[in-house]
Amino acid sequence: MEAGQITLENSLSPQKNALRSNIKQSLSNVLGLYKKYGVENIFIFEIGNIYQQSKNNNRYEDYQEIAMLGIYYENTNNTASQNLNEIKHILGAILSNLGTNKYELTKDGEVLINNKSIGRIDINSIELDIDLLSKINLSPSRIVSELKNDVIENISLVIDRNKNFGPVYNFIKDFDPNITDMEVMEEYHGKEIEDNKKTILIKITYKTPETGEIRKQLFTQLKSKYGVIHRE
Incomplete structure (x- = not known):
């Protein structure tokens, strides 16, 4: 022992x-x-x-x-x-x-x-x-990590059927620094949509929960610049 x-x-x-x-x-x-x-x-x-x-x-x-x-x-x-x-x-x-x-x-x-x-x-x-x-008074090496709390919204937009969506896509993606990602989910033209129109379903990712004002300003500028409206 x-x-x-x-x-x-x-x-x-x-x-x-x-x-x-x-x-x-x-x-x-x-x-x-x-x-x-x-x-x-x-x-x-x-x-x-x-x-x-x-x-x-x-x-x-x-x-x-x-x-x-x-x-x-x-x-x-x-x-x-x-x-x-x-x-x-x-x-x-x-x-x-x-x-x-x-x-x-x-x-x-x-x-x-x-x-x-x-x-x-x-x-x-x-x-x-x-x-x-x-x-003992030590100064440990620390890894700083950031917890992300992303907010994702699906939004349907109505656009002229023959209009190229590329410029609209780039405009939305760069519209606000709180928009971190954007993805086109679906394109549709058919019943309940005017013959000369189509809808684009997009997914927007925000890095802030305060999306209301961003979304409001985005819809206003999309309508004035590209004639694109939000489909409720």
């Missing part, structure tokens, strides 16, 4: 009579399954809690629950040195995304930021203390 490990009084199994004090052991158990099925390039991780006691008197007040990130990497085709280099690259990428490239590795595998130990690294694994990382 490891030093500082918390034992259980009523464990169901003698082999599992203590709370885990590191994540690497759990990942190592999973690693065996990957190797059993011949996986050569193994990359697994877990975010979870470990449990330790700061003193050896087994008092509840001395128990610690620590949130950890554990990573296990192994390529069976690599040498030990190559595998260590890969695990160092993984650590560097994680810390860079969290906002720092300023960290140190000690000879015994401690990971230091501002001279504070935030985890450990060895030839095929990384363990980082999430609670300690959260207390």
